[in-house]
Amino acid sequence: MAKSQRSQIKNEDISFVSQEDDSSKKFVKDDSENSEEELEDLNSEDEFYQSNSSEDEIEEEVQESTIADDIADILNQQVTQTDEQDTPVLSLSKKSKKALRKSNAEKKDSKLRTSRRRERLRKEMVGRVTSVVAVNAETAKALFTHERELRRIARRGVVQLFNAVRTAQLQSSLNRENISGGRTAREQKVKELSKASFLDLIKSQ
Amino acid sequence: MGGIGKKRVKKRTHLKADPIQEAAIPKSMVIRSGASEVGRSLSLLTRDLRHMMEPHTAIRLKERKANKIKDYLTMAGPLGVTHLLVLSRTDNNANLRIIRAPRGPSLHFRIHEYMLNKDVRRLQKNPKSPTTEFLTPPLLVMNHFNQNSSKDSPHEALLTTTFQNMFPPISVQHTNINSVKRVLLLNRRDDGYIDLRHFIISTKPVGISRPIRHLLKGEKKDSDIPDLHNVRDISDYVLHGDGISGAASDSEIEEDATVEIDRPVPTKTEENLLSASQLLKPKQQAIKLIEIGPRMTLELIKITEDAMGGKVLYHSHVHKSKEEIKQQDNFHEQSRALKEKRKKEQDENVRRKRENKKRRKDQKKEGITSSNKNDDSGNEGSSAYSDTE
Numbered sequence: 001m002a003k004s005q006r007s008q009i010k011n012e013d014i015s016f017v018s019q020e021d022d023s024s025k026k027f028v029k030d031d032s033e034n035s036e037e038e039l040e041d042l043n044s045e046d047e048f049y050q051s052n053s054s055e056d057e058i059e060e061e062v063q064e065s066t067i068a069d070d071i072a073d074i075l076n077q078q079v080t081q082t083d084e085q086d087t088p089v090l091s092l093s094k095k096s097k098k099a100l101r102k103s104n105a106e107k108k109d110s111k112l113r114t115s116r117r118r119e120r121l122r123k124e125m126v127g128r129v130t131s132v133v134a135v136n137a138e139t140a141k142a143l144f145t146h147e148r149e150l151r152r153i154a155r156r157g158v159v160q161l162f163n164a165v166r167t168a169q170l171q172s173s174l175n176r177e178n179i180s181g182g183r184t185a186r187e188q189k190v191k192e193l194s195k196a197s198f199l200d201l202i203k204s205q
Numbered sequence: 206m207g208g209i210g211k212k213r214v215k216k217r218t219h220l221k222a223d224p225i226q227e228a229a230i231p232k233s234m235v236i237r238s239g240a241s242e243v244g245r246s247l248s249l250l251t252r253d254l255r256h257m258m259e260p261h262t263a264i265r266l267k268e269r270k271a272n273k274i275k276d277y278l279t280m281a282g283p284l285g286v287t288h289l290l291v292l293s294r295t296d297n298n299a300n301l302r303i304i305r306a307p308r309g310p311s312l313h314f315r316i317h318e319y320m321l322n323k324d325v326r327r328l329q330k331n332p333k334s335p336t337t338e339f340l341t342p343p344l345l346v347m348n349h350f351n352q353n354s355s356k357d358s359p360h361e362a363l364l365t366t367t368f369q370n371m372f373p374p375i376s377v378q379h380t381n382i383n384s385v386k387r388v389l390l391l392n393r394r395d396d397g398y399i400d401l402r403h404f405i406i407s408t409k410p411v412g413i414s415r416p417i418r419h420l421l422k423g424e425k426k427d428s429d430i431p432d433l434h435n436v437r438d439i440s441d442y443v444l445h446g447d448g449i450s451g452a453a454s455d456s457e458i459e460e461d462a463t464v465e466i467d468r469p470v471p472t473k474t475e476e477n478l479l480s481a482s483q484l485l486k487p488k489q490q491a492i493k494l495i496e497i498g499p500r501m502t503l504e505l506i507k508i509t510e511d512a513m514g515g516k517v518l519y520h521s522h523v524h525k526s527k528e529e530i531k532q533q534d535n536f537h538e539q540s541r542a543l544k545e546k547r548k549k550e551q552d553e554n555v556r557r558k559r560e561n562k563k564r565r566k567d568q569k570k571e572g573i574t575s576s577n578k579n580d581d582s583g584n585e586g587s588s589a590y591s592d593t594e
Binding site: 001113123124125126127128129130131132150153154155157158159162165 | 220242243245246294295297299316317318319320321324327328344346348380382385388390392400402404406492494495496500512
């Protein structure tokens with residue numbers, strides 16, 4: 001146990017010393033490096049200044065040339081625009097041109113189809129009246145009067161026929177009691193009488 | 206109790222239809238010329254006309270484009286169809302043709318105007334959908350139609366007769382008035398057009414005021430009892446009605462629209478209220494007509510003698526002088542003679558070919574007998590050879 005404790009103490013001392021050495025070394029190196037860098041910086045700064053001045057000169061030359069070219073291009077474009085009267089972007093785009101042509105064709109086709117269908121419906125509906133729309137009061141009155149007259153005629157016909165049939169049946173039932181003979185002969189006579197009297201009734205009415 | 210294996214038949218309940226009477230009832234077909242080519246509107250009109258012509262018509266007849274009028278005329282005989290109503294259309298006109306099957310005559314009409322059932326229904330405030338009213342034929346009412354055949358206009362009698370014969374006649378003895386549910390009106394206008402209208406007949410009791418009618422209606426159904434909690438005295442309700450101070454409603458029954466009908470079996474209330482003599486008295490009923498369509502305005506254009514083609518008996522636009530009529534008669538006479546001649550020739554050809562065929566068959570039989578003889582001789586030779594061995 002004592003031996004292990006001693007070894008531990010020794011190790012600790014050794015590590016502590018090494019750290020101090022490292023830190024001291026670093027400080028020394030840093031100083032040296034800084035001094036070197038400063039020297040380099042000074043030299044480099046001079047170089048940068050020289051390069052900057054040279055670049056500025058070059059840029060000025062380039063700007064002069066580009067401005068001239070741009071002016072020339074602008075002038076040329078203006079001339080082309082006025083001549084063609086089309087924006088260069090749309091005239092050169094094939095996709096939009098194709099789409100435009102296609103939509104025009106579809107529109108024309110749809111219009112033709114609609115007119116054809118309308119014509120077919122007009123022919124199919126020949127003579128049909130879907131609703132009664134009176135243009136003015138006199139027309140409405142005439143239509144209404146006509147319809148009411150038709151209804152009255154029909155009702156009068158129904159009433160006449162119902163009354164005639166009823167009267168004929170009553171008479172036949174009365175006559176049946178008075179007629180002599182067998183059942184079959186009696187039915188025949190009743191039929192004949194009823195037919196003749198029925199026709200007379202209708203004519204009289 | 207019936208024979209073994211036979212189904213029981215009640216003679217008095219399940220009445221057999223008399224075949225003679227059945228054959229006398231006119232039957233009809235409503236046909237579209239060219240099937241669906243006439244268009245949707247006329248197809249709907251066809252359906253409406255079929256309902257109008259019920260019950261003696263083909264309701265679910267399906268035409269095909271390949272069908273011709275000749276096909277229907279051929280089948281009209283076996284089926285007992287007496288009238289064909291053919292609807293067709295050109296670009297400017299809708300046409301109706303009434304053909305008396307199987308041999309004519311044929312009446313051609315132009316449909317000047319028409320309204321479908323659904324168009325008529327849309328006009329009404331309270332439209333009615335018929336159901337059982339189509340089980341019995343309609344009553345035909347014709348106005349301003351000429352019965353007698355006159356020299357100036359012989360076609361009018363034919364027109365009248367054709368329309369009358371499209372529907373079964375009314376039997377005076379056996380007609381039950383309550384079974385007549387519909388009325389078909391044909392009205393001839395001064396300008397020659399024919400108006401066609403179709404109504405349902407409904408009857409209502411007359412002589413009873415509206416408040417009392419409402420009370421009687423409540424007797425049958427509890428939900429129909431009117432609300433009387435605001436009425437202090439029953440006399441106020443009976444005299445003035447519910448809220449309306451004696452105003453006559455626009456559906457008041459006109460004077461000439463009443464009909465006497467045998468009183469049905471009286472209800473208990475009626476037995477209690479009415480005396481014996483009143484029970485025996487016939488009840489007054491009011492006739493009310495409800496239109497169900499279709500509406501048509503027809504114009505008679507042409508009448509031909511045959512079902513298809515033939516001599517023109519009447520034309521409303523083309524008028525011919527006597528010489529032209531005689532010329533036309535000669536033409537038809539010559540056509541008939543030529544047709545008979547050709548038919549005779551064809552019959553002769555058929556007879557000749559039949560005889561030739563019979564003769565050729567006889568010759569073939571003689572040939573067969575000779576070949577049999579040859580076979581016999583061959584057999585004899587073979588037997589001789591075996592004898593030598």
